Amino acid sequence: MTNHSNNPAIGGKTSLKTIREAINDALREEMRRDPTVIVLGEEVSGGAGCEGEDDAYGGVFGVTKGLMPEFGRERVIDTPISEAAIIGAAAGAANNGLRPVAELMFFDFIGVSFDQIFNQAAKFRYMFGGKSKTPMVIRGTVGGGWRAGAQHSSMLHSIVTHIAGLKVVMPANAYDAKGLMVQAIRDDDPVIFLEHKVMYDIACEVPDEQYAIPFGEAAFPRQGSDVTIVAISNMVTHAITVADILAKEGISCDVIDPRTVSPLDHEAILESVEVTGRLVIIDEGNPRCGLATDIAGIVAEHGFYSLKAPIRTVTAPHTPVPFAPELEDAYLPNAEKLMVAVREVLAAGPSGA
Amino acid sequence: MPYSTEFLLSAYRTMKTIREFEERCVKEFEGGNVPGFTHVSNGQEAIAVAACIDLSDKDIIGSTHRGHGHCIAKGCDVGGMMKEIMGRSTGLCKGKGGSMHIADIDKGMLGANAIVGGGPPLVNGAALAAKTLGTKNVALSFNGDGSANQGTVFEAMNMAVVLKLPHVFVYENNGYAEGTAANYAVGSNSLTERNAGFGMPAECIDGLDFFATYEALKIATERARNGDGPTAIEAMCVRFDGHFIGDPQLYRPKDEVKNARKNQDCIKIFRERVIAEGWLKAAAMNAIDKEVMVEIETAVVNALAAPHPDPATDLMSDVYCSY
Ligand SMILES: Cc1ncc(C[n+]2csc(CCOP(=O)(O)OP(=O)(O)O)c2C)c(N)n1
Ligand SMILES: [Mg+2]
Numbered sequence: 001m002t003n004h005s006n007n008p009a010i011g012g013k014t015s016l017k018t019i020r021e022a023i024n025d026a027l028r029e030e031m032r033r034d035p036t037v038i039v040l041g042e043e044v045s046g047g048a049g050c051e052g053e054d055d056a057y058g059g060v061f062g063v064t065k066g067l068m069p070e071f072g073r074e075r076v077i078d079t080p081i082s083e084a085a086i087i088g089a090a091a092g093a094a095n096n097g098l099r100p101v102a103e104l105m106f107f108d109f110i111g112v113s114f115d116q117i118f119n120q121a122a123k124f125r126y127m128f129g130g131k132s133k134t135p136m137v138i139r140g141t142v143g144g145g146w147r148a149g150a151q152h153s154s155m156l157h158s159i160v161t162h163i164a165g166l167k168v169v170m171p172a173n174a175y176d177a178k179g180l181m182v183q184a185i186r187d188d189d190p191v192i193f194l195e196h197k198v199m200y201d202i203a204c205e206v207p208d209e210q211y212a213i214p215f216g217e218a219a220f221p222r223q224g225s226d227v228t229i230v231a232i233s234n235m236v237t238h239a240i241t242v243a244d245i246l247a248k249e250g251i252s253c254d255v256i257d258p259r260t261v262s263p264l265d266h267e268a269i270l271e272s273v274e275v276t277g278r279l280v281i282i283d284e285g286n287p288r289c290g291l292a293t294d295i296a297g298i299v300a301e302h303g304f305y306s307l308k309a310p311i312r313t314v315t316a317p318h319t320p321v322p323f324a325p326e327l328e329d330a331y332l333p334n335a336e337k338l339m340v341a342v343r344e345v346l347a348a349g350p351s352g353a
Numbered sequence: 354m355p356y357s358t359e360f361l362l363s364a365y366r367t368m369k370t371i372r373e374f375e376e377r378c379v380k381e382f383e384g385g386n387v388p389g390f391t392h393v394s395n396g397q398e399a400i401a402v403a404a405c406i407d408l409s410d411k412d413i414i415g416s417t418h419r420g421h422g423h424c425i426a427k428g429c430d431v432g433g434m435m436k437e438i439m440g441r442s443t444g445l446c447k448g449k450g451g452s453m454h455i456a457d458i459d460k461g462m463l464g465a466n467a468i469v470g471g472g473p474p475l476v477n478g479a480a481l482a483a484k485t486l487g488t489k490n491v492a493l494s495f496n497g498d499g500s501a502n503q504g505t506v507f508e509a510m511n512m513a514v515v516l517k518l519p520h521v522f523v524y525e526n527n528g529y530a531e532g533t534a535a536n537y538a539v540g541s542n543s544l545t546e547r548n549a550g551f552g553m554p555a556e557c558i559d560g561l562d563f564f565a566t567y568e569a570l571k572i573a574t575e576r577a578r579n580g581d582g583p584t585a586i587e588a589m590c591v592r593f594d595g596h597f598i599g600d601p602q603l604y605r606p607k608d609e610v611k612n613a614r615k616n617q618d619c620i621k622i623f624r625e626r627v628i629a630e631g632w633l634k635a636a637a638m639n640a641i642d643k644e645v646m647v648e649i650e651t652a653v654v655n656a657l658a659a660p661h662p663d664p665a666t667d668l669m670s671d672v673y674c675s676y
Contacts, residue, residue: 042531146389152390
């Protein structure tokens with residue numbers, strides 16, 4: 001189950017790609033390979049019915065740019081502003097021979113479409129006794145940092161992770177973004193694919209060829225034996241920062257990026273804690289019933305005797321996301337807050353480091 | 354003269370205030386003083402003012418992501434708005450809301466709304482409260498050609514008819530929802546015909562013409578106040594700027610905005626009309642122009658000097674009344 005390298009070797013040529021480009025690559029190649037893959041949502045092309053340029057946006061973050069000119073409006077569908085109908089259409093089409101990739105733009109708009117996601121798409125297979133499959137992807141941008149305010153900055157991954165029948169993917173680099181998107185499209189279950197809006201321009205070497213990264217396999221951007229840090233999405237950046245600073249002090253951090261939070265690579269986390277005995281989880285979501293408490297619960301239940309210190313979580317506070325920059329900066333978890341928690345965990349327990 | 358001088362001067366001043374506020378917002382955004390996503394409403398001033406000019410603070414409006422004009426028309430303090438948009442602690446919402454969530458309940462401004470279609474169901478609620486409490490207040494929602502396609506809006510329209518709510522639905526049809534044309538996304542040939550299909554009086558008017566818009570809304574508001582239920586008014590208009598500040602607007606024909614600013618400016622049209630009719634003198638309006646410039650300049654200077662929120666006290670407050 002556990003894959004200990006962040007970038008498993010894939011033969012062939014690689015190119016420096018941003019997360020935006022990597023997701024675009026994955027979509028394009030899958031659309032070329034499989035004519036049943038379609039993209040739909042608001043402004044996924046842009047310019048529908050307008051006299052100016054077509055493909056004017058290619059998604060408001062430019063992730064689907066260029067797809068409409070190649071595949072046409074039949075397969076890259078600009079929709080009216082009707083999220084319930086967008087998600088419903090994707091789910092219904094997925095049950096009837098297509099592999100839709102529906103875009104919610106800002107994942108906050110899940111609110112308008114939630115029934116189609118959690119009562120419909122997520123439950124079909126179980127309710128129908130395993131007779132149906134719903135191979136759809138729902139893309140959306142998540143997270144704060146853009147001063148976009150309470151209704152455009154949420155981290156709602158814990159809400160969808162809670163729901164049986166959905167898979168939830170949260171890439172933290174371009175390599176993973178491409179491979180996970182390929183897997184999401186080929187996967188026969190509904191997949192929620194969450195892109196952090198501050199990460200689109202972050203680049204790394206990405207193989208030109210198409211590859212799928214299996215779900216439920218964590219990556220280890222840093223390996224170590226003194227403390228385990230579980231981080232997802234943009235928080236991986238902070239975990240790496242902290243690990244690199246502590247490395248200079250001779251403290252080695254095991255940084256785990258689950259990459260998919262449903263399914264979650266329990267083994268990777270438990271095995272790591274078995275070695276380190278110390279765990280900090282950093283998550284941008286709100287603290288109650290969130291991913292951080294979920295992981296803490298799993299380790300408390302199944303890894304209790306490995307622990308040398310109390311588990312610590314670093315999350316956003318129990319508030320909506322504020323608009324003012326000072327407030328949003330205070331709201332968001334960051335490397336400094338993580339460092340404080342990691343040092344506390346290192347110092348705590350019978351044999352404090 | 355069908356309108357009092359006071360009414361005409363007030364309408365002009367408010368439209369002009371919105372125009373200056375929005376154009377200044379663009380400048381301040383470009384200068385790095387306005388964080389986040391900001392949608393300005395210049396070009397659409399006549400509708401906001403015509404809709405709100407007769408409303409009291411007890412009448413409620415629900416706005417959209419493009420809400421600055423609605424706020425100003427409803428009487429929100431321009432200084433407090435500029436501070437809010439700049440994220441200052443003395444802003445209308447203590448810097449917690451920002452441009453997309455600006456609100457002032459004391460003025461009957463239920464809030465801008467960053468969720469397209471989020472407003473009309475809430476405005477139904479305000480209308481239901483007015484009806485239930487017998488206050489004779491009315492509620493008015495602003496909608497776009499794009500938000501018109503949201504299920505929440507359909508549900509709100511139907512419920513408003515069923516419950517005979519004092520709710521005026523205003524549709525600002527500026528032809529675009531982000532980069533998607535209304536004539537593509539609104540499946541019906543006519544938004545107004547579709548609105549009428551819900552069983553309420555529906556009318557389409559020239560939203561560049563302050564007077565036509567005002568007259569239609571006056572009838573609609575009176576109907577609501579008299580307990581005769583909702584009305585839908587579609588006001589055709591032009592968006593002078595991008596969807597958001599910084600939008601390259603590739604989807605628009607090259608000279609559309611330039612031509613619109615020249616030939617489809619509701620404030621120019623207002624000025625020409627009142628001068629031609631002999632209702633107002635140019636000098637009176639020019640004087641207002643100067644005062645408005647000063648007011649907006651003052652708002653910006655004060656906002657830039659206003660205190661920032663303090664995370665120690667402001668981050669965790671206001672989540673609940675008590676917890
Ligand atoms: C539920 C939801 N879906 C999508 C968006 C993104 N969005 C914001 S404004 C907008 C277009 C709205 O168009 P319209 O109603 O015509 O208003 P206009 O921008 O023209 O004033 C879209 C798609 C959103 N904020 N909320
Ligand atoms: Mg519009």
